Amino acid sequence: MPEAVTFKPASDQSLLVYFDRKVTWKAHRSVRRLLHLLASEPIAGVRNLQPAYCSVLVVFDVRKWKHGQLAAILRSYLRRLETVRLPEPRKMQIPTCYGGEFGPDLNEVARLHGMTPAEVVELHSSVTYIVYFLGFVPGFAYLGVLPEALATPRLASPRRSTPPGSVGIADNQTGVYPFATPGGWRLIGRTPIAMFRPGQNNMSFLAIGDRVCFTPISAAQFIALKNS
Amino acid sequence: MLYTDIRRAIHRAKELMSSIQIQTAGLLTTVQDLGREGFGPLGVSVSGAADPISLRLGNRLVGNRETTAGLEMTLFGGTFHFPDGAIVALAGSDFGASLDEVNVDVGTSVSVRPGQTLRLGPTRSGARCYLCVQGGIAVPPFLQSASTHILSGLGGFEGRALKAGDVLEIGSSTEPFRKRTIAPHITGHLLAREVFGVTPGPQLDWFSESSRHSFYSATYRVGEQCDRMGLRLEGAPISQRKRRTMITEGVSLGAVQVPPGGLPIILFVEQQTTGGYPKIANVISADFHRLGQLRPRDEIRFEQVTWKVAHSLFMEQEKLLASEDSILE
Numbered sequence: 001m002p003e004a005v006t007f008k009p010a011s012d013q014s015l016l017v018y019f020d021r022k023v024t025w026k027a028h029r030s031v032r033r034l035l036h037l038l039a040s041e042p043i044a045g046v047r048n049l050q051p052a053y054c055s056v057l058v059v060f061d062v063r064k065w066k067h068g069q070l071a072a073i074l075r076s077y078l079r080r081l082e083t084v085r086l087p088e089p090r091k092m093q094i095p096t097c098y099g100g101e102f103g104p105d106l107n108e109v110a111r112l113h114g115m116t117p118a119e120v121v122e123l124h125s126s127v128t129y130i131v132y133f134l135g136f137v138p139g140f141a142y143l144g145v146l147p148e149a150l151a152t153p154r155l156a157s158p159r160r161s162t163p164p165g166s167v168g169i170a171d172n173q174t175g176v177y178p179f180a181t182p183g184g185w186r187l188i189g190r191t192p193i194a195m196f197r198p199g200q201n202n203m204s205f206l207a208i209g210d211r212v213c214f215t216p217i218s219a220a221q222f223i224a225l226k227n228s
Numbered sequence: 229m230l231y232t233d234i235r236r237a238i239h240r241a242k243e244l245m246s247s248i249q250i251q252t253a254g255l256l257t258t259v260q261d262l263g264r265e266g267f268g269p270l271g272v273s274v275s276g277a278a279d280p281i282s283l284r285l286g287n288r289l290v291g292n293r294e295t296t297a298g299l300e301m302t303l304f305g306g307t308f309h310f311p312d313g314a315i316v317a318l319a320g321s322d323f324g325a326s327l328d329e330v331n332v333d334v335g336t337s338v339s340v341r342p343g344q345t346l347r348l349g350p351t352r353s354g355a356r357c358y359l360c361v362q363g364g365i366a367v368p369p370f371l372q373s374a375s376t377h378i379l380s381g382l383g384g385f386e387g388r389a390l391k392a393g394d395v396l397e398i399g400s401s402t403e404p405f406r407k408r409t410i411a412p413h414i415t416g417h418l419l420a421r422e423v424f425g426v427t428p429g430p431q432l433d434w435f436s437e438s439s440r441h442s443f444y445s446a447t448y449r450v451g452e453q454c455d456r457m458g459l460r461l462e463g464a465p466i467s468q469r470k471r472r473t474m475i476t477e478g479v480s481l482g483a484v485q486v487p488p489g490g491l492p493i494i495l496f497v498e499q500q501t502t503g504g505y506p507k508i509a510n511v512i513s514a515d516f517h518r519l520g521q522l523r524p525r526d527e528i529r530f531e532q533v534t535w536k537v538a539h540s541l542f543m544e545q546e547k548l549l550a551s552e553d554s555i556l557e
Contacts, residue, residue: 008430009427009428009430009535010429010430010478010479010480010483010507010510011427011480011481011482011483011510011511011512011513012427012510012512012513012535012538012539012542013480013481013513014478014480016430016477016478021475022475023475035269047265047266048265048266048267048268048274049266049268049269050268050269050478050479050501050502051268051269051478052475052476052477052478052502053475053476053477054475055475055477055478056478057268057477057478057479057480059265059268059480062513062539062542062543063543063546066535066539067535133269133502134269134270134271135271135476135478135500135501135502136271136500136501136502136503137271137379137380137500137501138267138270138271138272138377138380138382139270139271140271142476142502178380179379179380179381181379181380196380198370198382203270204270204271208269
């Protein structure tokens with residue numbers, strides 16, 4: 001069992017399992033392993049799971065479990081985590097048109113870091129990111145770790161709506177907005193790829209554990225890909 | 229040819245299928261059932277009826293399973309025409325309904341004759357009223373549920389709120405009309421109350437003793453910005469003991485999160501699945517349905533209850549709802 005695991009009730013029908021109190025590669029692997037194990041050997045009365053950076057929220061049926069009982073069962077799962085073999089991560093590409101109307105905050109981000117917009121694009125697209133988890137809205141992947149030199153606080157007041165496909169950064173994270181949702185991340189580009197596709201086998205374009213690269217494309221390529 | 233026979237049969241079945249014509253949609257009317265659970269790992273929240281108890285009771289009035297899809301109306305109801313008739317019931321708040329000028333009570337099954345029109349107006353009580361139809365509202369399920377998730381445009385009827393001119397199909401059903409009403413003791417149990425029970429949030433210890441005290445003693449007003457995603461509250465801001473960096477984590481339904489401004493937000497049915505604000509408290513499961521009846525400018529207070537009390541309140545409520553005498557025939 002991973003050493004630092006702690007449990008905390010989040011509500012009368014949910015329990016948080018913390019693997020760590022900071023974002024670490026080890027905690028991320030434990031999150032994935034627990035999800036994997038609970039998917040292959042579901043616990044009756046566990047109604048939902050919400051993974052995050054270093055925790056999993058377990059929502060349960062109140063008629064079946066109390067926090068302590070469920071924690072005891074989960075401990076028996078946690079003891080077996082090291083035996084879980086995770087599938088090889090997929091390598092995914094996200095073609096992205098940076099700047100201009102596609103990335104309205106690119107210039108500001110560059111200014112904040114004393115870089116040129118081209119340097120920001122170069123740096124953002126030079127890193128292989130990990131999908132830590134999907135959260136917020138359907139198909140929104142929390143990608144890390146953004147290079148320290150690009151770490152940027154959120155907008156002081158969030159946009160009411162972000163165009164679907166917008167590539168944003170916030171603190172040391174980056175991600176793609178699948179839907180026209182409100183959002184406070186700074187938008188540096190946009191991808192023509194649909195991030196969430198109901199009816200398809202892999203509904204979410206990205207999955208937890210994927211390795212992700214952003215590939216710069218032109219506006220013309222964006223339009224061509226969007227129409228294809 | 230067999231194929232043409234099948235086509236003819238499908239055609240006939242479609243003709244037999246009853247429908248509801250939306251003449252006016254009201255302020256915000258969506259198809260809802262009890263939601264889709266188990267898709268958190270995809271970032272998909274449960275959604276479903278904002279006042280699930282009213283939807284469940286409404287369904288029982290018309291002889292449906294509790295999980296059947298109905299229409300959720302918000303603050304101002306719509307006008308619904310039934311060319312083929314239907315067996316319907318309204319549950320939840322009183323939106324001053326009438327069927328061809330005759331008043332219709334909330335919490336009673338009604339037989340609608342072909343060609344009749346059901347009209348609802350502004351609420352006279354809480355925020356939501358449910359229209360349940362025998363056979364249910366037939367929409368293609370998305371991730372096993374008929375619920376509309378407005379923000380992402382998924383589920384329900386074309387992933388959106390209804391508008392005038394929409395035609396909804398009613399699921400097939402053959403059960404004869406039965407007059408059923410919600411028992412008075414159940415209606416009494418569901419009456420609006422100012423106080424909401426809460427259990428400690430996972431970051432309760434991030435808040436000082438005095439912040440907690442003011443949270444439990446203050447009266448909050450529900451802000452104008454309250455929707456299916458969350459209810460923003462106005463009142464005394466809650467300050468954190470010290471600014472700490474919060475790592476984004478899964479958030480539960482009814483979580484009371486406190487952004488840097490200090491004004492709490494209660495996460496609701498169409499909630500984001502993860503969040504990065506500390507949570508001071510969580511509304512108890514037994515009170516979820518009452519969140520769905522809160523209107524902008526309503527005043528509420530929070531009362532801390534123990535885990536044990538939260539559990540028993542939920543169990544007692546479920547027992548009350550499950551009892552035979554909760555619906556009178």
